Each structure stands twice: as structure tokens, then as C-alpha cells.
């Protein structure tokens with residue numbers, strides 16, 4: 001599906017609605033340039049998963065983790081990963097990203113997912129962000145069922 005959002009709030013809302021239709025464990029790969037709206041969308045996902053804590057971009061720490069109410073969502077953890085600063089693939093191993101991707105009770109969002117393409121399982125959501133102008137973004141959401 002292709003969407004156009006006209007401001008950051010609309011992108012957040014789209015993320016929130018997207019999260020509300022998720023069922024259980026899932027990997028969500030985000031692609032797009034700096035400032036295209038990946039973190040903004042992720043803030044919406046977090047809200048849709050009932051996370052009330054403010055979501056801070058993990059650009060410098062690479063991974064942030066949040067608890068989810070398991071009785072409501074069937075999963076207990078939300079991982080927000082930002083690979084922007086990842087330079088070597090080995091670093092991903094040191095950070096335990098493989099284990100996170102294999103976690104069966106987590107929703108995992110990955111910004112700059114192209115840096116780890118070969119680690120991602122076939123089954124996932126691919127979401128592409130395109131900067132149109134100062135306030136407009138094109139967002140393309142695709143479900144991938146095989147590699």
C-alpha cells in the first residue's frame with residue numbers, strides 16, 4: 001500500500017494504525033534517507049503497542065528496548081534498532097541483533113534495514129520512506145512472505 005502523509009503527526013498516526021493490525025511477533029524493516037520519517041513512524045508503532053514511554057531515537061545506542069503488555073498484545077517486548085551508525089557487520093553480531101531477530105515474543109523495528117538484509121528472515125514487513133518535500137512523505141508498506 002502506498003500512502004502520502006502531509007506532516008509528522010500523520011506519519012505517526014499511520015504508524016499507530018499499522019501497529020494495531022499486527023498480530024504477535026513480527027519484524028518491520030524500514031528504509032529511507034535521513035529525515036524521511038522512519039523514527040516518527042516508529043513512535044506511532046510504539047503508541048499503537050500501548051507504549052507510553054517517550055520513544056527516543058536509538059541512533060547512538062543502536063538498540064532500545066521497551067516492555068509491552070503481554071496480556072493485550074501477545075508479545076512482551078518492543079525493540080527499536082537503528083543501524084545508521086553500524087559500520088561493520090561484525091558489530092551486529094556483538095550487539096546480539098541475530099538473537100533479537102529470533103526472539104519469538106518481540107516486535108522488532110529496524111531503521112536502515114538494508115545494512116543487515118541477509119540477516120533478516122524472509123517473513124517481514126518492508127516499509128519505504130520517500131522524502132517529497134519539507135512536509136510530505138511517501139510511505140510504501142509491503143508484506144513479505146518469502147525471501
Ligand code: ADP
Pocket residue numbers: 005006007008009010011032033034035036037038039040041111129134135136137
Ligand atoms: P528518520 O528517522 O527517517 O531519519 P525522523 O522521523 O527522525 O526521520 O525525522 C523526520 C523529520 O521530518 C522530523 O523532524 C519530522 O518532524 C519532519 N517531518 C515533516 N513532515 C513529515 C512527515 N510527513 N512525516 C514524517 N516526518 C515529517
Ligand code: MG
Pocket residue numbers: 038039057082111
Ligand atoms: Mg531515525
